[in-house]
Amino acid sequence: MIGLAGIGTALILGAGMRIVAAAGGLLLVLMWAAELPLASNPLIDEHIVYAIVLVGLALAGAGDTLGIGRWWSTRLLVRRYPILK
Structure with missing residues (x-):
């Protein structure tokens, strides 16, 4: 839950969008996989x-x-590590 709160805060602020998008996307795909087998359209x-x-x-x-x-x-x-942008 702390990770989700951190992702949400970073999305609202607009900082670290690359890492937030990767982490948030990974969490969403893992939540999708936890529901298998799906009752609705998988796509x-x-x-x-x-x-x-x-x-x-x-x-x-x-x-x-x-x-x-x-x-x-x-x-x-961020200039030293551009992945943090």
Whole structure:
């Protein structure tokens, strides 16, 4: 639950979108796999749709537009390790 709260906070702030999208997508896919066998359509399950949305947010640079992503990317640690962007 602490991990989910951290992912949600980072998404709201817009910082670390690459790592948050990867971690959130992984958690959503694992939650999807925990439900197997599925009672509904496996391709349009809400977990898969949300994982795709997370990837889209990271690729679109949503944190730079509506969050602190632009400020976050100027930090020394983020410039040294660009995966944290």
